[in-house]
Amino acid sequence: MTEDEAPRRISSLEDRNAIVESALDKAIRRGDFDDLPGLGKPLSGLHNSEDPDWWIKQKMDSEDMSGVAPAAFQLRKENAVLEDTLDAFSKEADVRAYLAGFNDRVRAAIMDLREGPPVFTPPRKVEDEVAAWRQRRSAKTALATNPPPTPTDGRDQERERPPRRWWQRKRS
Structure with a gap:
């Protein structure tokens, strides 16, 4: 609809x-939809139609927003990857x-x-976690x-293979 046309x-x-x-046909002919981001790409998030907040989660992922969730959820997520985080030190x-700050x-x-x-995430015992960190670190260095x-030769693998059962043998 143009400006001179009355609604x-x-x-x-x-x-x-x-x-x-x-109106859509006119916009397509004018080229209003050309060079849009995501042109020709599948829409993401359509497979998860049961989650009513899929759009906000997608926006948070695209904007790399992580500190928006309540503390209970953040701590639960941090607790799940705590060993990997500690192993990076x-x-x-x-x-x-880090453990003192987490606690x-x-x-x-x-x-x-x-x-x-x-919050159901328990505080971690510093001495136990440090001992586990030392053990993982020494195992990694060992x-x-x-x-x-x-095995260097394929023949070694053939010898270690268990014998074939009668039903597995080929008929000749």
């Missing part, structure tokens, strides 16, 4: 559909400092009853210095 009352659904279709002092955040979230759902033996 008219639409009487039926068919008239409304015809007006929308003609090279000094024991850094591991202890402080857990205790603060437990005490703050105003924000979000209840594996790096002494790799497991690999």
